[in-house]
Amino acid sequence: MEPFVVLARPALVDAASRLEGFAGALTLDNYYGPEATRLSEFPAVRTILLEPDPILVDHFAAVAGPRIVDYRIVLLRPGVDGAPMLQTPHYQFDGGLPAAPAAPVGKDAALALTSKVIGFLTDVEMSYLWDLESSAPGGYRLEIGSWCGKSASLLSSLCRAEGTKLFCVDQWVDRQGDLPWDFYNQFVATMPRPVQGRLMDVFLYQAALYGYLDTLIPLRTRSERVLPLLQTDFGFMFIDADHNYASVKRDALCAIGRLQRGGIVAFHDSNDYFPDVREFLEQEFVRRTDFEFVGQRDSMMAFRKLA
Numbered sequence: 618m619e620p621f622v623v624l625a626r627p628a629l630v631d632a633a634s635r636l637e638g639f640a641g642a643l644t645l646d647n648y649y650g651p652e653a654t655r656l657s658e659f660p661a662v663r664t665i666l667l668e669p670d671p672i673l674v675d676h677f678a679a680v681a682g683p684r685i686v687d688y689r690i691v692l693l694r695p696g697v698d699g700a701p702m703l704q705t706p707h708y709q710f711d712g713g714l715p716a717a718p719a720a721p722v723g724k725d726a727a728l729a730l731t732s733k734v735i736g737f738l739t740d741v742e743m744s745y746l747w748d749l750e751s752s753a754p755g756g757y758r759l760e761i762g763s764w765c766g767k768s769a770s771l772l773s774s775l776c777r778a779e780g781t782k783l784f785c786v787d788q789w790v791d792r793q794g795d796l797p798w799d800f801y802n803q804f805v806a807t808m809p810r811p812v813q814g815r816l817m818d819v820f821l822y823q824a825a826l827y828g829y830l831d832t833l834i835p836l837r838t839r840s841e842r843v844l845p846l847l848q849t850d851f852g853f854m855f856i857d858a859d860h861n862y863a864s865v866k867r868d869a870l871c872a873i874g875r876l877q878r879g880g881i882v883a884f885h886d887s888n889d890y891f892p893d894v895r896e897f898l899e900q901e902f903v904r905r906t907d908f909e910f911v912g913q914r915d916s917m918m919a920f921r922k923l924a
């Protein structure tokens with residue numbers, strides 16, 4: 618196993634330290650101490666992230682952000698005899714996480730999988746998102762705003778085929794401010810019991826259930842905190858987080874600095890329901906000379922970077 622760094626409560630670091638590859642830990646005790654400083658010696662950080670938690674991830678991004686090349690979530694807890702067990706921490710799926718099915722091959726199979734994941738993309742948008750990602754240059758993909766993972770499930774299908782990764786930035790607060798309670802409660806009721814009501818758990822559970830968890834690099838934090846720290850270039854970006862004018866503008870301007878030449882950025886919800894997104898794109902983004910308009914289907918609008 619490659620060296621990994623653990624981000625955890627002190628009680629769990631002991632279990633993690635027995636795994637091959639253990640290279641250090643950040644805990645609540647040493648966040649600002651010498652251990653945290655020593656992390657910068659690692660050429661590349663792979664993290665085992667215990668108990669996804671916004672405070673932990675925010676802090677990790679601040680300390681180790683520029684060195685993140687890849688990390689994955691492996692949930693871990695001490696077993697009965699003290700031996701480390703790779704398992705889910707504070708929630709228990711019956712029999713552990715579901716075994717990952719084979720990756721879907723081709724557009725139709727990917728669309729069939731994505732249509733099972735709860736979310737807001739129309740069929741036309743799903744199909745267009747696939748086409749846009751397929752026509753983008755290779756390399757990492759970035760999604761800002763993942764919610765339960767509908768778009769992530771689609772984008773990750775191509776990532777799996779091409780051996781690349783999808784960074785998913787989301788704060789995963791349990792109820793988004795603009796989501797009506799009725800809708801949220803209805804949605805929660807459809808979720809498997811172990812993950813009911815916890816948004817990031819729903820995201821992770823569905824990713825495991827449908828087999829794309831390993832393709833994801835989830836960054837649980839606010840976009841404005843992590844985007845300036847990313848040192849990775851991306852061939853494709855999908856922006857679907859906060860839809861007010863200032864936020865979509867901030868996310869876009871911050872992210873596109875990391876878009877490769879020829880790379881594509883797609884925006885969701887450019888429509889009457891979210892007029893700020895449409896206004897930002899129509900009044901500002903289309904005027905840019907370093908991007909060309911690629912197209913629009915339903916509320917999805919895409920641009921290609923020229924320079």
Ligand SMILES: C[S@@+](CC[C@H](N)C(=O)[O-])C[C@H]1O[C@@H](n2cnc3c(N)ncnc32)[C@H](O)[C@@H]1O
Pocket residue numbers: 735736737738761762763764765766767768769786787788789790793838839840841857858859
């Ligand atoms: C419309 S949903 C994303 C839907 C998703 N792309 C899909 O296909 O179902 C918007 C998401 O953006 C997240 N979000 C909003 N503002 C954010 C911010 N500043 N930083 C990180 N995530 C944010 C919310 O938590 C929410 O999960």
